[in-house]
Protein backbone atom coordinates (compact mmCIF):
# COMPACT_ATOMS: atom_id res chain seq x y z
CA UNK A 186 0.00 0.00 0.00
CA UNK A 187 2.75 2.40 0.99
CA UNK A 188 4.62 1.44 -2.12
CA UNK A 189 1.56 2.24 -4.27
CA UNK A 190 1.29 5.68 -2.74
CA UNK A 191 4.99 6.27 -3.24
CA UNK A 192 4.78 5.14 -6.86
CA UNK A 193 1.73 7.33 -7.46
CA UNK A 194 3.44 10.35 -5.93
CA UNK A 195 6.48 9.66 -8.04
CA UNK A 196 4.40 9.75 -11.20
CA UNK A 197 2.42 12.79 -10.08
CA UNK A 198 5.47 14.89 -9.49
CA UNK A 199 7.79 13.49 -12.07
CA UNK A 200 7.78 15.94 -14.92
CA UNK A 201 9.28 14.83 -18.17
CA UNK A 202 9.94 17.81 -20.34
CA UNK A 203 8.32 17.76 -23.73
CA UNK A 204 5.80 15.03 -22.76
CA UNK A 205 2.27 14.86 -21.36
CA UNK A 206 2.09 14.16 -17.59
CA UNK A 207 0.52 11.07 -15.98
CA UNK A 208 -3.01 12.41 -16.68
CA UNK A 209 -2.16 13.11 -20.32
CA UNK A 210 -2.04 16.84 -19.59
CA UNK A 211 0.44 19.27 -21.09
CA UNK A 212 0.65 22.59 -19.21
CA UNK A 213 3.33 24.95 -20.44
CA UNK A 214 4.06 28.28 -18.79
CA UNK A 215 5.69 29.92 -21.78
CA UNK A 216 8.61 32.14 -20.83
CA UNK A 217 9.74 30.62 -17.53
CA UNK A 218 13.41 29.59 -17.32
CA UNK A 219 14.16 26.55 -19.47
CA UNK A 220 13.76 23.25 -17.60
CA UNK A 221 12.03 24.86 -14.63
CA UNK A 222 8.67 23.70 -13.28
CA UNK A 223 6.31 24.76 -10.50
CA UNK A 224 2.94 23.80 -9.09
CA UNK A 225 0.19 26.43 -9.13
CA UNK A 226 -1.03 26.79 -5.54
CA UNK A 227 -4.66 27.35 -6.56
CA UNK A 228 -5.18 24.83 -9.36
CA UNK A 229 -2.42 22.36 -8.31
CA UNK A 230 -1.49 22.15 -11.98
CA UNK A 231 2.22 21.56 -12.53
CA UNK A 232 3.51 23.90 -15.21
CA UNK A 233 6.63 23.23 -17.21
CA UNK A 234 8.84 25.47 -19.32
CA UNK A 235 8.94 25.56 -23.12
CA UNK A 236 11.93 23.21 -23.02
CA UNK A 237 11.36 20.16 -25.20
CA UNK A 238 8.40 21.72 -27.01
CA UNK A 239 10.12 24.45 -29.03
CA UNK A 240 13.67 25.55 -29.65
CA UNK A 241 13.05 29.04 -31.02
CA UNK A 242 11.98 32.27 -29.37
CA UNK A 243 13.07 34.26 -26.34
CA UNK A 244 11.66 34.67 -22.85
CA UNK A 245 10.47 38.00 -21.48
CA UNK A 246 8.83 39.31 -18.33
CA UNK A 247 5.85 41.65 -18.69
CA UNK A 248 6.16 45.34 -17.82
CA UNK A 249 6.10 46.13 -14.09
CA UNK A 250 3.11 48.39 -14.84
CA UNK A 251 1.07 45.26 -15.45
CA UNK A 252 2.55 43.16 -12.66
CA UNK A 253 -0.07 42.85 -9.94
CA UNK A 254 0.01 40.66 -6.82
CA UNK A 255 -3.13 38.86 -7.97
CA UNK A 256 -1.66 38.07 -11.39
CA UNK A 257 -1.27 34.33 -11.95
CA UNK A 258 2.40 33.41 -12.30
CA UNK A 259 1.88 32.12 -15.79
CA UNK A 260 0.89 35.56 -17.06
CA UNK A 261 3.93 37.35 -15.70
CA UNK A 262 6.16 36.04 -18.46
CA UNK A 263 5.89 34.99 -22.07
CA UNK A 264 7.86 33.72 -25.02
CA UNK A 265 8.14 35.85 -28.14
CA UNK A 266 9.40 35.12 -31.61
CA UNK A 267 11.48 37.86 -33.22
CA UNK A 268 12.90 35.56 -35.90
CA UNK A 269 11.31 33.59 -38.70
CA UNK A 270 7.86 33.77 -40.24
CA UNK A 271 6.66 30.65 -38.43
CA UNK A 272 7.54 29.20 -35.02
CA UNK A 273 5.94 25.98 -33.82
CA UNK A 274 5.45 24.14 -30.55
CA UNK A 275 5.35 20.35 -30.93
CA UNK A 276 3.08 18.45 -28.52
CA UNK A 277 4.16 14.81 -28.62
CA UNK A 278 3.06 11.41 -27.32
CA UNK A 279 -0.63 12.00 -28.05
CA UNK A 280 -3.04 9.22 -28.95
CA UNK A 281 -3.91 9.31 -32.64
CA UNK A 282 -7.68 9.60 -33.15
CA UNK A 283 -8.37 10.83 -29.62
CA UNK A 284 -10.10 14.09 -28.82
CA UNK A 285 -8.21 16.94 -27.18
CA UNK A 286 -8.71 20.49 -26.03
CA UNK A 287 -5.84 22.85 -26.82
CA UNK A 288 -5.74 26.30 -25.24
CA UNK A 289 -3.33 29.09 -26.16
CA UNK A 290 -3.26 32.00 -23.69
CA UNK A 291 -2.07 35.55 -24.23
CA UNK A 292 -1.27 38.37 -21.84
CA UNK A 293 0.75 41.09 -23.56
CA UNK A 294 1.42 43.32 -20.53
CA UNK A 295 3.55 45.67 -22.67
CA UNK A 296 6.54 43.32 -22.32
CA UNK A 297 8.32 45.01 -25.24
CA UNK A 298 7.56 48.59 -24.18
CA UNK A 299 5.90 49.29 -27.53
CA UNK A 300 2.46 49.70 -25.96
CA UNK A 301 0.89 47.93 -28.91
CA UNK A 302 -0.02 44.24 -28.94
CA UNK A 303 0.98 42.47 -32.16
CA UNK A 304 -1.45 40.87 -34.62
CA UNK A 305 -0.51 37.40 -35.84
CA UNK A 306 -2.00 34.07 -36.86
CA UNK A 307 -2.26 30.74 -35.10
CA UNK A 308 -2.08 27.49 -37.03
CA UNK A 309 -2.40 23.85 -36.07
CA UNK A 310 0.25 22.35 -38.29
CA UNK A 311 -0.66 23.73 -41.72
CA UNK A 312 -4.31 24.36 -40.84
CA UNK A 313 -5.34 27.91 -40.06
CA UNK A 314 -6.70 28.18 -36.50
CA UNK A 315 -7.40 31.87 -35.84
CA UNK A 316 -5.99 35.37 -35.91
CA UNK A 317 -4.67 36.72 -32.61
CA UNK A 318 -5.68 40.38 -32.48
CA UNK A 319 -6.22 41.69 -28.96
CA UNK A 320 -5.83 45.42 -28.66
CA UNK A 321 -6.00 45.65 -24.85
CA UNK A 322 -2.49 45.34 -23.40
CA UNK A 323 -3.83 44.36 -19.97
CA UNK A 324 -6.47 41.81 -20.95
CA UNK A 325 -6.31 38.04 -20.52
CA UNK A 326 -7.17 36.31 -23.74
CA UNK A 327 -7.24 32.72 -24.77
CA UNK A 328 -8.18 30.64 -27.73
CA UNK A 329 -9.43 27.08 -27.46
CA UNK A 330 -9.75 24.42 -30.08
CA UNK A 331 -11.30 20.99 -29.66
CA UNK A 332 -10.10 18.50 -32.20
CA UNK A 333 -9.43 14.87 -33.05
CA UNK A 334 -5.71 14.48 -33.59
CA UNK A 335 -4.81 12.84 -36.91
CA UNK A 336 -1.35 11.75 -35.70
CA UNK A 337 0.39 11.19 -32.38
CA UNK A 338 1.65 14.75 -32.27
CA UNK A 339 0.33 18.22 -32.86
CA UNK A 340 2.07 21.43 -33.86
CA UNK A 341 0.84 24.80 -32.66
CA UNK A 342 2.37 27.48 -34.87
CA UNK A 343 2.58 31.24 -34.43
CA UNK A 344 2.82 32.99 -37.77
CA UNK A 345 4.21 36.49 -38.17
CA UNK A 346 2.22 38.58 -40.63
CA UNK A 347 4.21 41.77 -40.45
CA UNK A 348 2.26 43.30 -37.57
CA UNK A 349 4.58 42.68 -34.65
CA UNK A 350 6.37 39.71 -33.12
CA UNK A 351 4.08 36.82 -32.17
CA UNK A 352 4.12 35.85 -28.48
CA UNK A 353 2.40 33.36 -26.19
CA UNK A 354 1.90 33.18 -22.42
CA UNK A 355 0.60 29.66 -21.95
CA UNK A 356 -0.17 26.51 -23.90
CA UNK A 357 -2.29 23.68 -22.51
CA UNK A 358 -3.49 20.36 -23.83
CA UNK A 359 -6.16 18.19 -22.17
CA UNK A 360 -7.46 14.83 -23.36
CA UNK A 361 -11.25 14.70 -23.70
CA UNK A 362 -13.61 11.76 -23.59
CA UNK A 363 -14.49 11.07 -27.24
CA UNK A 364 -18.18 11.12 -26.32
CA UNK A 365 -17.90 14.85 -25.53
CA UNK A 366 -18.45 17.41 -28.30
CA UNK A 367 -19.97 14.92 -30.78
CA UNK A 368 -19.83 17.61 -33.49
CA UNK A 369 -16.05 17.36 -33.39
CA UNK A 370 -14.63 14.59 -35.57
CA UNK A 371 -11.61 13.84 -37.72
CA UNK A 372 -12.62 16.43 -40.31
CA UNK A 373 -14.22 19.09 -38.13
CA UNK A 374 -12.82 21.00 -35.15
CA UNK A 375 -14.43 23.51 -32.84
CA UNK A 376 -12.75 26.86 -32.20
CA UNK A 377 -13.68 28.91 -29.14
CA UNK A 378 -12.33 32.44 -28.78
CA UNK A 379 -12.69 33.65 -25.20
CA UNK A 380 -16.42 33.07 -24.94
CA UNK A 381 -17.25 33.32 -28.63
CA UNK A 382 -17.71 30.11 -30.57
CA UNK A 383 -16.71 29.23 -34.10
CA UNK A 384 -16.94 26.09 -36.16
CA UNK A 385 -14.00 25.26 -38.30
CA UNK A 386 -13.32 22.67 -40.95
CA UNK A 387 -9.56 22.37 -40.82
CA UNK A 388 -9.37 20.56 -44.15
CA UNK A 389 -10.73 23.49 -46.15
CA UNK A 390 -10.17 26.37 -43.66
CA UNK A 391 -13.85 27.28 -43.71
CA UNK A 392 -15.20 28.88 -40.53
CA UNK A 393 -18.86 28.99 -39.70
CA UNK A 394 -19.88 31.33 -36.90
CA UNK A 395 -22.34 29.76 -34.45
Ligand SMILES: *[C@@H]1O[C@H](CO)[C@@H](O)[C@H](O)[C@H]1NC(C)=O
Nearest residue numbers: 201202218219220221236237
Ligand atom coordinates in the same frame (compact mmCIF):
# COMPACT_ATOMS: atom_id res chain seq x y z
C1 LIG B 1 17.36 20.69 -19.69
O1 LIG B 1 17.34 19.36 -19.25
C2 LIG B 1 17.89 18.45 -20.18
C3 LIG B 1 17.70 17.04 -19.69
O2 LIG B 1 17.01 16.96 -18.50
C4 LIG B 1 19.35 18.77 -20.40
O3 LIG B 1 19.90 17.90 -21.35
C5 LIG B 1 19.47 20.20 -20.90
O4 LIG B 1 20.82 20.57 -21.02
C6 LIG B 1 18.78 21.17 -19.97
N1 LIG B 1 18.80 22.49 -20.57
C7 LIG B 1 18.94 23.60 -19.87
C8 LIG B 1 18.93 24.87 -20.65
O5 LIG B 1 19.06 23.60 -18.65
Ligand SMILES: *[C@@H]1O[C@H](CO)[C@@H](O)[C@H](O)[C@H]1NC(C)=O
Nearest residue numbers: 304305316317318319320348
Ligand atom coordinates in the same frame (compact mmCIF):
# COMPACT_ATOMS: atom_id res chain seq x y z
C1 LIG C 1 -7.58 44.02 -35.26
O1 LIG C 1 -8.70 44.44 -34.49
C2 LIG C 1 -9.00 45.81 -34.64
C3 LIG C 1 -10.08 46.21 -33.65
O2 LIG C 1 -10.77 45.15 -33.17
C4 LIG C 1 -9.42 46.08 -36.08
O3 LIG C 1 -9.72 47.45 -36.27
C5 LIG C 1 -8.27 45.69 -37.00
O4 LIG C 1 -8.67 45.81 -38.35
C6 LIG C 1 -7.83 44.24 -36.74
N1 LIG C 1 -6.62 43.98 -37.50
C7 LIG C 1 -6.48 42.92 -38.30
C8 LIG C 1 -5.20 42.82 -39.02
O5 LIG C 1 -7.33 42.07 -38.43
Ligand SMILES: *[C@@H]1O[C@H](CO)[C@@H](O)[C@H](O)[C@H]1NC(C)=O
Nearest residue numbers: 283360361362363364365366
Ligand atom coordinates in the same frame (compact mmCIF):
# COMPACT_ATOMS: atom_id res chain seq x y z
C1 LIG D 1 -16.45 8.40 -21.57
O1 LIG D 1 -17.82 8.71 -21.35
C2 LIG D 1 -18.66 7.56 -21.38
C3 LIG D 1 -20.09 8.04 -21.32
O2 LIG D 1 -20.29 8.99 -20.33
C4 LIG D 1 -18.26 6.64 -20.21
O3 LIG D 1 -19.06 5.48 -20.24
C5 LIG D 1 -16.78 6.25 -20.37
O4 LIG D 1 -16.37 5.50 -19.25
C6 LIG D 1 -15.92 7.49 -20.49
N1 LIG D 1 -14.56 7.08 -20.80
C7 LIG D 1 -13.51 7.52 -20.13
C8 LIG D 1 -12.19 7.04 -20.61
O5 LIG D 1 -13.61 8.31 -19.21
Ligand SMILES: *[C@@H]1O[C@H](CO)[C@@H](O)[C@H](O)[C@H]1NC(C)=O
Nearest residue numbers: 367368369370371372373374
Ligand atom coordinates in the same frame (compact mmCIF):
# COMPACT_ATOMS: atom_id res chain seq x y z
C1 LIG E 1 -17.80 15.08 -39.31
O1 LIG E 1 -19.08 15.64 -39.07
C2 LIG E 1 -19.60 16.34 -40.20
C3 LIG E 1 -20.91 17.00 -39.79
O2 LIG E 1 -21.66 16.18 -38.95
C4 LIG E 1 -19.80 15.34 -41.33
O3 LIG E 1 -20.29 16.00 -42.49
C5 LIG E 1 -18.45 14.69 -41.67
O4 LIG E 1 -18.62 13.70 -42.66
C6 LIG E 1 -17.85 14.07 -40.42
N1 LIG E 1 -16.51 13.58 -40.73
C7 LIG E 1 -16.07 12.40 -40.32
C8 LIG E 1 -14.67 12.05 -40.70
O5 LIG E 1 -16.75 11.64 -39.66
